[in-house]
Amino acid sequence: MALAFFTDSYAGDAMPTPANPKELRFSHFAPARHPIQAAGFEPWAKAVEERTGGRIKITFYPAQTLCKAKDNYDAAVSGIADIAFASIAYSPGRFPLSEVLFLPFIGSVSAEDGTRIYQELFNKFSQMRDEYSEVKVLWLHTCGAVGLSSNKKPIRRLEDIQKMLVRAPGPLAATVEALGATPVAMSAPDMYIAMEKGTVDAMYMPKEALKSLKLYEVTKYHTIGAENMYAPFCVAMNLKVWNSLPPDIQRIIEEESVKAAVLNAGNWDKGDKDAIEFVKAKGHELIYLSPEEIDRWRAKTHPLWDKWVADTEAKGLPGKAVLGETLRLMKESEKRP
Missing domain, CATH: 3.40.190.170 (Bacterial extracellular solute-binding protein, family 7)
Incomplete structure (x- = not known):
């Protein structure tokens, strides 16, 4: 059943604790x-x-x-x-x-x-x-928006990520390939050791993980503007x-x-937000891509939109309609203060 996003709580639900609760x-x-x-x-x-x-x-x-x-x-x-x-x-x-x-x-x-x-x-x-x-x-x-972080080499422009081994599980792999890097499928719990040992050069990860999973200990550079996927x-x-x-x-x-x-x-x-402030205080470098540089990354990866629509429509799924609605909702959200 689809849920509405907000609901009122009901009063008076609580009752005596049973001897054998369902775990x-x-x-x-x-x-x-x-x-x-x-x-x-x-x-x-x-x-x-x-x-x-x-x-x-x-x-x-x-x-x-x-x-x-x-x-x-x-x-x-x-x-x-x-x-x-x-x-x-x-x-x-x-x-x-x-x-x-x-x-x-x-x-x-x-x-x-x-x-x-x-x-x-x-x-x-x-x-x-x-x-x-x-x-x-x-x-x-x-x-x-999923963040991009690296350890030994900063990523300041498109050419810097090319030929890197980049953590990118599942659907993120196509983006990494389009950028000219090699995707490595890896779950979040495995990332610390992978970055520490150099199994991967960079990672796409939620930014909060820099602090919560202590990934700040194995990264130095964080490229801002290269994300915008969820x-x-x-x-x-x-x-x-x-x-x-x-x-x-x-x-x-x-x-x-x-x-x-x-x-x-x-x-x-x-x-x-806390993680970005945390790594900044640790002396990490935050690299902000210019609008022109972001456009270069966008141009490399935009064909993935058409491919995704074609692939889903070939399965009999409404990919075009879903993408259109997603973009509409994104634009609405971006306009809100």
């Missing part, structure tokens, strides 16, 4: 004290537990303790996890319409606006909802588990999930 296992790949759990998932879980009167208990399995990052979505499908936080980037081709958000230079918006756009696309296009038919979607959200994420519940829950508990979970989408996106925006 739901929540798998994700971030560290246990990463803001996405501490400031996002945990408040959601607490609200659900309180409003259900303790009939639901949510247990977290962070840092890939239940399954690998790339397997989180399948864990929700199969029931290895009852709930999972999944990166769409780790399942290339599985969510073809959702991948519109990975198209380079598609817009310049916050994580909160990106999340709103993702949800509106999900609500508008049944074919996008079909991509998630194996699970119950609790909420969707995006990070802010990584979509999904928090999904196993369908069998969802269907087993009483209607009142389902309602509570849906209501709290609407709030969680907004909360997580806002936390991500704050994390991005």
Whole structure:
């Protein structure tokens, strides 16, 4: 069921704590004290537990303790996890319409606006909802514009990234190839060692990870203006588990999930800003591409838009309409103060 973006809370949900609450296992790949759990998932879980009167208990399995990052979505499908936080980037081709958000230079918006756009696309296009038919979607959200960072060599112009090994999972790989670099598929938890050992020369990563995953320790240069693509994420519940829950508990979970989408996106925006200030204070170099230089990067990658439309339309999917709506929503968001 598609969710509206805001809803009023219901009063009087809480009831006496039962002797045997239903435990739901929540798998994700971030560290246990990463803001996405501490400031996002945990408040959601607490609200659900309180409003259900303790009939639901949510247990977290962070840092890939239940399954690998790339397997989180399948864990929700199969029931290895009852709930999972999944990166769409780790399942290339599985969510073809959702991948519109990975198209380079598609817009310049916050994580909160990106999340709103993702949800509106999900609500508008049944074919996008079909991509998630194996699970119950609790909420969707995006990070802010994915950042580009390097260690040994600064990236000041298009020629600097060419021939580099660049971390770019899933759909991001096409952008890296178009820029003349070599993409390396790698999940976020593996990035620290990869940058430290020189397995990759640079990385496309959410900017907040510079601080939260301590990637500031293995990077020196951050190229601003080379991003403007967005990584979509999904928090999904196993369908069998969802269907087993009483209607009142389902309602509570849906209501709290609407709030969680907004909360997580806002936390991500704050994390991005904090991380940039943090690396600046550490003496890292922030490299701002000129408008002329950005145009060069844009020219190299823009053909990917046409290819994405052609590929999705060939599958019988409304790629052209989805791209058009995404661009419209991006422009609307960019106009807002």
